[in-house]
Amino acid sequence: MDDVKTAIEQKIATLTDRTLLLLDDDAPFRQRLARALESRGFSVTAVESVAEALKVIEASPPAFGVMDMRLEDGNGLKAVEALHAKRPDARAIMLTGYGNIATAVAAVKSGAVDYLSKPADADDVVKALLAVEDHAPAPPENPMSADRVRWEHIQRVYALCNQNVSETARRLNMHRRTLQRILAKKAPK
Structure with missing residues (x-):
């Protein structure tokens, strides 16, 4: 596990652009995750609505995105699609408390590199964003039947x-x- 953590830290250190957009309407979770990602070296812009996310993406598309699936003013997939339209090299992941296969497929089709269930740990988010090679993710502890x-x-x-x-x-x-x-x-x- 320490090898994976070291590989992630090394990968973050080599990044030239560490900008990250965090979109989540759960304020305590958003603030906690933003602090955790900032402590790992990312420059985080945290927003609570799809409209705010689209404005940030239009003004200055970040290198990374962490988007909630279901929001009060729409769907996080819209923000992922907008991010990939503005910046095709951006890496985004979807977070949701309503995990199912269909929404995971929709997230990947819209351009997300991974899909995590909430509450997601900051380390899991960083691993998914960076997708460190040669370190396959651990299988889920409770996979769906x-x-x-x-x-x-x-x-x-x-x-x-x-x-x-x-x-x-x-x-x-x-x-x-x-x-x-x-x-x-x-x-x-």
Whole structure:
């Protein structure tokens, strides 16, 4: 573990641009994470809304971004997309308290390099931002079961079909009644 920490510290020391945009509407978490990232050498601009983030990105796009997924005025994916449009070499990660496979895929498609569940540790955030080579992340301690992954996928498709059971069943290539039974059950662990 010390090797990973040393590799991260060395990588931070070699960075020419350490600007970082932190977007989160949870003020205590945002302030705590901003302080922790600043203590690791980043120049942090912390904002609480997508509108503020877009203004910062437009004025001076940072090299790094840490964005919350769900905010009061929109979605953090919009800020990630704007950051990559203004600065394609920027590295951004998504944070969320509502983790599921579909939103992780959406985050990566929008340009995020990783996706972390809240509350995220500052060290995990830095590891994800820098993605130190030759140091694969540890496997999750409590990975989702296959049943949960399937359930999450079905829920995502159902939401994308505006809760239309017939359309969702058609897209998932399953019988409508089977889908109705699945939707009636609680989420698996």
